[in-house]
Amino acid sequence: MTNRWFYGAALMGAVVASSVHLRAASFEDIQYWAGNGTNRAALVIDWKDGQASESLLWGFRWNGTATGLDMLEAVATADSRLFAHLGQYSWGPAVLGIGYDLNSSGAFAVNPALAFNTGGVYLDAGGAEENDARVPGDAADHYAEGWTAAYWAYYLKGSSTASWTSASTGASGRTLADGVWDGYSFAANFNAVAPAEPAAALPSPYAFEIAASQGPLGAAPYDDPASVLGMPSTQFYDAWGSWSGGTSTRRVKLVEPAYNLDATQSHKLITTLPEGSAIVARFEQPITDDSAHPYGIDFLVFGNTFYTASGFVSDSSDMNTLLLSGGEFSEPMKVSVSPGYTGKPGQTADDWRTWDWYRYENGPYADSAFPTQAYRWNRASAAWTEELMDFTKPVNPALGALLSSGGMSAADAIDLYDGSGGGTGFDLAESGFAAVQYVKIEGLTNYAGGEVDAISTVRPAVVGDSLTLANANLTNGTATLRFQRPGLWSQTALALSFTQVSEVARVATVAVPDTSLADYGQVLAGARFTVAPVLGSNVVAFAADARLGTGSNYRGTGQDLALLRQVGTDWESVNLTFDAATRNVLVPGVTNAATYALIQIQPPKISLTLGVDGFGGPLATVKFAALPGWTYTLERTLDFNQWEAVASQSPLAAGWTVLRASGETASAFYRLRVSRQ
Numbered sequence: 001m002t003n004r005w006f007y008g009a010a011l012m013g014a015v016v017a018s019s020v021h022l023r024a025a026s027f028e029d030i031q032y033w034a035g036n037g038t039n040r041a042a043l044v045i046d047w048k049d050g051q052a053s054e055s056l057l058w059g060f061r062w063n064g065t066a067t068g069l070d071m072l073e074a075v076a077t078a079d080s081r082l083f084a085h086l087g088q089y090s091w092g093p094a095v096l097g098i099g100y101d102l103n104s105s106g107a108f109a110v111n112p113a114l115a116f117n118t119g120g121v122y123l124d125a126g127g128a129e130e131n132d133a134r135v136p137g138d139a140a141d142h143y144a145e146g147w148t149a150a151y152w153a154y155y156l157k158g159s160s161t162a163s164w165t166s167a168s169t170g171a172s173g174r175t176l177a178d179g180v181w182d183g184y185s186f187a188a189n190f191n192a193v194a195p196a197e198p199a200a201a202l203p204s205p206y207a208f209e210i211a212a213s214q215g216p217l218g219a220a221p222y223d224d225p226a227s228v229l230g231m232p233s234t235q236f237y238d239a240w241g242s243w244s245g246g247t248s249t250r251r252v253k254l255v256e257p258a259y260n261l262d263a264t265q266s267h268k269l270i271t272t273l274p275e276g277s278a279i280v281a282r283f284e285q286p287i288t289d290d291s292a293h294p295y296g297i298d299f300l301v302f303g304n305t306f307y308t309a310s311g312f313v314s315d316s317s318d319m320n321t322l323l324l325s326g327g328e329f330s331e332p333m334k335v336s337v338s339p340g341y342t343g344k345p346g347q348t349a350d351d352w353r354t355w356d357w358y359r360y361e362n363g364p365y366a367d368s369a370f371p372t373q374a375y376r377w378n379r380a381s382a383a384w385t386e387e388l389m390d391f392t393k394p395v396n397p398a399l400g401a402l403l404s405s406g407g408m409s410a411a412d413a414i415d416l417y418d419g420s421g422g423g424t425g426f427d428l429a430e431s432g433f434a435a436v437q438y439v440k441i442e443g444l445t446n447y448a449g450g451e452v453d454a455i456s457t458v459r460p461a462v463v464g465d466s467l468t469l470a471n472a473n474l475t476n477g478t479a480t481l482r483f484q485r486p487g488l489w490s491q492t493a494l495a496l497s498f499t500q501v502s503e504v505a506r507v508a509t510v511a512v513p514d515t516s517l518a519d520y521g522q523v524l525a526g527a528r529f530t531v532a533p534v535l536g537s538n539v540v541a542f543a544a545d546a547r548l549g550t551g552s553n554y555r556g557t558g559q560d561l562a563l564l565r566q567v568g569t570d571w572e573s574v575n576l577t578f579d580a581a582t583r584n585v586l587v588p589g590v591t592n593a594a595t596y597a598l599i600q601i602q603p604p605k606i607s608l609t610l611g612v613d614g615f616g617g618p619l620a621t622v623k624f625a626a627l628p629g630w631t632y633t634l635e636r637t638l639d640f641n642q643w644e645a646v647a648s649q650s651p652l653a654a655g656w657t658v659l660r661a662s663g664e665t666a667s668a669f670y671r672l673r674v675s676r677q
Contacts, residue, residue: 026160026552029488030059031200032285034071034078037063041176042160043071044183045082045098046195047142053199053487054142056100058082060176068154068167068174068182069093077119080106080204080284085114085134085145087127092172095152096130097145098184101138104204106230109137110145144186153192155183161553164194199487203285205392206230207455211438212280212352218272221261222451225271225279228441232302232391232421232454233258233269234374247315251384254371254422255322255410256313257304258453270304270451273333273443280352281455286339286435289428292460292489294467295478297394299439300423302453303367305330307403307413315384319377319410326406331450332365333443335426337436357440358431366441367450369404370395370422377414389421392459397425398472399504412535418468418506423456460484463493463527466508468534469501469542483509483527485551492549492584494527494596500543506534512597517571519625520654521562521602524550528566528595546587548598554583556600559676561585562627564654566595571654573629601627606672613662620661622670626651633673634659643671650677 027040039062046055058079060071072095076082081104085097101108112131114122124130132150136143146152154167159179167174174182183195206229213225236258238250249263250256258269271279287299310323336359341349348354376387395403395417403413428436439455461467463483473479479498485491494509512526525548531540548563550556558578563585564571574596577586585598606624613619626632631650635643646661661670 025057025198025200025488027059028490028552029200030057031202031489032075032079033059033061034074035061037061039063039066039176039178041071041179042181043075044181044195044198045100046183046185046198047098047100047144048186048188048193049142049144051102051140051142055196055198056201057198058201062176066176068171068176071176071182072171073119073121076121078284079201080120080208081108082201083108083116083120083122085122085124087124087130087147089126092170093123094127094170095154095184096124096127096147097134097143098152098186099136099143100141102142103138103140104206104231105138105140107138108141110134110143111137146186146188150186150188150190153185153187155185155194157181157183166192200489202459203283203457205457205459207281207439208284209282210279211282212278214276214278216274217277218274218451221268222270222272224268227268227271228279228281228452228454230454231456232372232374232423233262234388235263236269237261237263237265251315252372252374253313253410254307254373254413254417255309255324257306257371259304270453272451273441273448275443275445275448277443277448278440279452280438280440282340283437283439283457286437287337287428287439287457288435289433290460292482292484292492293458294394294461294481295396295398295425295473296427296429297397297425297458298428299426299458300391300394300456301335301366301426301439301441302372302391302423302455303331304372304451304453305367305369306371307410309410318382319414320379320382322410324403324406324408324410324413327404328369328371330368332363332368332447333441333450333452334447335360335364335366336440336442337426337428337431337433338438338440339433339435340437352438352440355438358433360426360430364424364426365447366424366452368424369400370417370420370424372422372453373414373417374421376419377411379411389417390419391421391423391454391456393420393461393465394425394458395420395422396468396470396473398470398476398478399468402470402504415534416468416504418466418534425458460489462486462489463509463511466506468504468506469498469531470504471501474498474501481507485525486511491551492547493525494529495547495549495584496529496544496590497547498542498544500541501531502541503538504534505531505540505542507531512595517564517597517599517654519605519656520627521599524548524554524561524598524600526595526597528593530593542591544590546590546596547584548587548596550583550585550598550600554600558585560601562599562601562629563587564597564599564627566597571597571628573627599627601630601674604632604672604674608670615662617662620668620670621658622660622672623656623658624672625655626657627654628652629677631675631677632657632659633675634661635671635673636661636668637671638668640669
């Protein structure tokens, strides 16, 4: 396979520059859609506030005629975390402020306060309440407002690959067309810059609404179905907490579950489902059956199960020395899923009993493994941290038997969770539904009396995350660990398909900065992965096939790709196999941790200098960034008809190198030919 580029420069010193197009997100990367219809448009909002992610992407579907303002309002109505402050003037509406509940706390507010309606919009007559100093009530959220000293700049483009241009009209005067993109970028001090490449805005991962419930439910305070909404409980109030040590406010942990009320004694935490009861919870956006979800788990149900321990438990208990005594206390209940009303004969839109449901008859069950673990534990200091675990990351189901066997410390069990907040995992593949929007939990004969705390969707692992691996994963078909592009969850950056692992291991990934290899071309994917024991210090023996994804915007045939592996501070070329169907590059038989970078080769950046050789003749020196695995040939011409090769090099390592040619005249021209070895 050979590919060539020609890159020329005149002997007088002119250098021909090349341009590199930055990647743009595509419609396939959109996770959150508002509206219905056959037309599609994208909405990007960039707060320019330094908070990750500061630029976010939504999608809008419609039929007929719609404006840019229609899209903004539709997205704000659909996404319970997005808010807009609009000023209504005689000449039309204007965007004054935009906010976003970035940490999904469910309690977005601004200061000075605004009374946003149920659609997340506050319409301000004449902009009377405009305030450039308005800030989010929670510093972890996005909010920016401006009119006198700043403003929301409005940008447009005709497609994902086009360039942003400033809008010549306001959003209400912008008529959308299929495939267009609208962007808002906050211009502090009137310094307007086009929106940066966005991350996909995500639906709230937690159940959003109780669609239906039927009693009898438990006795107070376990009688409110709304307790199922939102994130799992992290703390609870125990009036008798001092009897077992510590304070009355306790952390939820895998050896001490949520019960009673929250720490403020004002909110109910969990709901009991006796026989004959049911709760149907709705999600803002459908839960999808996605192969990128770790271990095939698509959603999690949290209860108040716990692992039994060898002694009294409180927040002052040392998790390093507290031992699990074996097994968990659980009260299993059955779980069902449904897409909701689809219009099939016999279905009624407002009667959930008539919809299609799939029940997990043989498990998994609600209020069973794995107990909720709310906060991270610091082994070194033997103390709790204030960092929450991840309630959208499942515990590896293959570790269930090990965690229930007892004998290990609670700290070891938390390490096996690998950052997960716990929860019982469910795979939609079994249901036959590609997507569902409703989850039902029932109290049935022999499966009743348990508690439900929360339900969450599972997010894909991304580069920068870690996942665990055990031998059981090799035999149950869950030994392929996928790490997606941060913010672009539809695109796989690195996939590792393991065929061997000697013990329970933690597979961790770290991103490779684009800037470190930018001289050689566009970095399509880059990551370092390590494989280490979760417990102990043994060396893990493993074997895996690695795949790196080119991303959705790559349209080549693989001939312009280079795969590099880092060796110390150098990079070496690795033979690659390009799969045109999946647009992945395969590296088979990997047995050691490695750092890989997949690069789309660009015309090399060169500099040309003139000098004198040892004989007093003219000397041309061309300097450029070169990659191993490729041959660089310097050619010259006097008439642009015939080219002569004057120097060639096949570098062993990546880096800047030079080729020289002497004995030239002032009228010679050069080009650099690049070909794969």
